[in-house]
Amino acid sequence: MPPEPGTPGQSKAAGARAAAAQAPLAERLRPRALDDVVGQDHLLGPGQPLRVAFESGQPHSMILWGPPGVGKTTLARLMATAFDAQFLAISAVLGGVKDIREAVEQAQVAQAHGRRTIVFVDEVHRFNKAQQDAFLPHVESGLFTFIGATTENPSFEVNAALLSRATVHVLRGMDDVAMQQLLQKGQLALQGPGLTPEAQARLIAYADGDARRLLNTYETLAALLKGQALIDEAALLQSLGEQLRRYDKGGxxxxxxxxxxxxxxxxxxxxxxxxxxxxxxxxxxxxxxxxxxxxxxxxxxxxxxxxxxxxxxxxxxxxxxxxxxxxxxxxxxxxxxxxxxAPKSNAAYVAYKAARAWVQKDVSRPVPMHLRNAPTKLMKELGHGEGYRYAHDEPGGVAAGERYLPEGMEGQTFYQPVSRGLEIKIGERLAQLRQAWREDAD
The missing domain is CATH 1.20.272.10 (Zinc Finger, Delta Prime; domain 3)
Incomplete structure (x- = not known):
């Protein structure tokens, strides 16, 4: 029987609705179904990895790696809904082994009742090795599906053992088209003001692919300019000028x-x-x-x-x-x-590019026999290393006239030191060496 008006049950429901209404715009617009997700087509498009995972009916442990505000938490929640699984969220910033232990116990209860569990760990890179290791036996046994979210490279921040048991999916920052779609959703949800193309482009650039930042900044803007039908770039800068100095990383x-x-x-x-x-x-x-x-x-x-x-x-x-x-x-x-x-020289840079250009256009020239390695008897018998002159045994520590470039490249140069800083002395030394090599060759 539904609660009577004014009963605790009704008050609780009303309180929940009020709390939801006060949540930030980005939270209110969090997708409730997979088809509502904007962006990440390389993972969610037809035949793409996460779309296949949703459609397979069999969740798998994974690491969602990407910048803030691109939908990592949303995808984990949607996966729990799609598989009718218990969703347990742990923040690696605030949580610890105690939280992991409690999640294991709740997963065991759910398993006893025939229900799956998804354990979602936000900022998983903040857990230390021991904390990450605590998941291993339970992921291995299939007690729960592990989903970790991280903004850091999992190759460096996630234990190899845990990484080997999870598939890494790379999420990308929202592109401009996706951000425009999200902004339209935000405008409809708030019945808020529109933006001129210039103001919209500036706001999207500031958001830098972060959907949360875009929507919450628009909500702030709409509150500041309440009653205004259209916001131009000047009004945007005047209202959020200090924030908009923080320009996007890709603009x-x-x-x-x-x-x-x-x-x-x-x-x-x-x-x-x-x-x-x-x-x-x-x-x-x-x-x-x-x-x-x-x-x-x-x-x-x-x-x-x-x-x-x-x-x-x-x-x-x-x-x-x-x-x-x-x-x-x-x-x-x-x-x-x-x-x-400091004195300036791009001689090394120019020499490197010249050498790369030469190698890319040239054939693969064989290593001269006297420069080849000879670790075995057979190689020595084939003439590897024969005739090589050990520079330290030569006058001045230089084997003048020794050939180090492949055949057909005699006299080829890449490095030309400039007459600045230490390269003055390097240039003098190189000129002496090249003269000695030329004289010996003659």
Missing amino acids: DQFYDTISALHKSVRGSDPDAALYWFVRMLDGGVDPRYIVRRLIRMASEDIGLADPRALRMALDAAETYERLGSPEGELTLAQCVIYLAM
């Missing part, structure tokens, strides 16, 4: 700014380099990405003109990992200044 602004930083370092302007470095930090860029680019600059634009530059960049990366933000950012700033002021 033009991001690549323009890292390009400006790289070119300022290459152009030996420490002030401009520092400015673009701070702009990127202020824009929310992961400092680890910046330091990876600094390492690249040390090789591409400085190279052997100052070999210490590469060591400086590597030390900056290590120091940042130890200190984190904001303390570690000072070390990165120091590295930016050093790289900008």
Whole structure:
């Protein structure tokens, strides 16, 4: 019999509805059926892996790897619904072995009643090895289906034993088409204002493929500009200007700014380099990405003109990992200044590209016999290594006239040092060596 008006049962139901109404827009629009899911066609399209898994009737343990806000939790919940399975969620940020033990006990009860269980672990990479190992016997026995969600590379963050028992599915950030569809859903749900094409493009760029960020930001925007029928880019920037400085990681602004930083370092302007470095930090860029680019600059634009530059960049990366933000950012700033002021040379970069181009267009030339390895008697009898001159036994430690390139490449050069920094001395040394080789050849 349904509860009488005003009874505890009715009050509880009303409270649940009120709580749902107050939930963020992204939560209210969470898909309730597989066909409601927007994006991830490479996994959910006809014949694709997760679509097949849903249609098979047999769930399998898996790792869902992808950036935030792309539907990892949603897919796990939908799978539980599709297989009429008990859904147990554990947060690796807040949970521990106690939560795993409780999930095992609940799964055992469900199994006794003939029901499946899906154990979903959010941020699974945050569990340590012992905690991840606790799942193994139960995944192996089939007590429950394990679904882990992670934003980190599971090859490094998930134990090999657990990884071997789960299929990794890679989720992608939402593309612009999917984001436009989600924005339309949000507008309908809120009966909110529309956006001009420019404002919509700016909002989608800010969301950076994150559906949760897109919908919740739109909800904030709709509340701030309540009663306005159409929001243009100027109104968007005025309302969310501080937030929108955090540009998307895949947009033009991001690549323009890292390009400006790289070119300022290459152009030996420490002030401009520092400015673009701070702009990127202020824009929310992961400092680890910046330091990876600094390492690249040390090789591409400085190279052997100052070999210490590469060591400086590597030390900056290590120091940042130890200190984190904001303390570690000072070390990165120091590295930016050093790289900008270091003598510049792209000779190694040019030589590498020239060698690659040669190899790609050339035939596979055999290794000269005197340079071949001879670990067995047969190889020695075939002449491998015969006539090789050991450089350390030669005058000056150089076997002048020895041929190291394949036949037909005599005189071929790739590396041409510049007259800057340490490469001045390297160039002088190389010129002496090449002259000695030419004289011996003559």
